Amino acid sequence: MLERIRIVLIGTSHPGNIGGVARAMHNMGLADLALVAPRCDVITQDSISRASGADHLLHQATLHASIEEAIADCTLAVGASARSRTLPWPMLSPRELAARLPQECKPDNARVALVFGREDSGLTNTELQRCHAHVHIPTNADFSSLNLAAAVQVLAYECRMAWLGQIEPPTVTDEQDERATHEELERYFEHLERTLVAIEFHDPDQPRQLMARLRRLYLRARPEKMEMNILRGILSATEKAALPRQR
Template sequence: MPDQPFSLDQLRIVLIGTSHPGNIGAVARAMKNMGLADLALVAPRCEVQTSESISRASGADALLVGSSLHESLDDAVADATLVVGASARSRTLPWPMISPRQLGAALPAELSRPEARVALVFGREDAGLTNAELQRCHRHVHIPTNTEFSSLNLAAAVQVLSYECRLAWLDAGDTAPARQTAMAKGTAPAGEAPFGEAPFGVEWDNPPASHADLERYFAHLERVLVAIGFHDPERPRQLMARLRRLYLRARPDSLEISILRGILTAIEKHTGRR
């Protein structure tokens, strides 16, 4: 197989509040089918390693043993540079929405840096992801199911997205030699430059900000906005949600986040409110 421009190990499946061990086992099987191995569990509402989960894993029980447990979504995706939440519900506040195919198409650019990580987040079987959890995602992905029967089993949803990721991985490997030749000759098409990368692997000057970097910035921003009287937590009017949407859509890099936090610190010093 040709050299791959990214690794499937850079993809993480995150399950929040899963209530049935059989579903965790079935997710492990779906992941192993497609070559994914990084499984993170956030506050599961059941035992992870049971006879049923092992049975449903059908030989992929090593993923159950190796899964990481987290108390919060922030912990599970702290190092992720792109967080994508699976959602079947429309929202009162529109958010950037992509299809599973668009998700796969974005992966070669998103994961061209070895330290990059993409987290695919799935919610509870009975209620999905909360609004607060979805607002921690850069993008939402929607599987275009039959509108008259749209509910997907958790493992089935993971299987669909994992399949698209694997297809993108295989396609990227098939086209890598031709792309490298075109780059060497200077004949590679310009295409659309994805975030953080110029076309065909010419690196951006700084890596994307991680989820943890962004969350520290949002906490700092809200603190300053409250201190200067711009934001009233008792009457939020979706202000922080809209600011989250703005910055997550913009995809700032690590240096840009440092600059923005420096501006906030200067405001605190100037107003004497630090």
């Protein structure tokens, strides 16, 4: 299970924090580190020192230009968020997230991304909307700021506890098909918006958060690959039926 969990850091500005994250990961048996547009050098004396023997994770970390690229093959993406948002998203505690992981990691194509934002500003709303759910660490309200490596350590610890079997996975009686990946979902959202514009249901100039709300709906539903194929087929048929109106 642990080998299917990816830690994604976006816009990290201090190499020491990346080293600290590598140490926290290695402590808990995680090894998949992805860096999105880091604002600092990854391999420095500071990052190697803070890694404390886990610097091999720094050397094998993957670099990406965007969150979409970093989580393209993931079937579940969870964004770490400390702020309430104008558009509510499914919110989990670290333990609730961990309780889901054994079942989430069962399919052959399973890959889980835990996404962390910038030290100074966290994740943007757009980045959070690329995630199926958000996770919030319930810190002291009077002193809630967590160092990046400390936040990763908390979630990595809960992941390890789930792996050790101390959290019972949910009982599922029906066999599940493979979940749709982030990349497949993004293609669906593009197709959906194009179709809604074609049938004049969606006006891009006056969006009224329509696509954000639909994105939240489908990400909450966690469609399987077969279900995604059905939905894409419905959209294609809808586009075809709308052609006479467009002429």
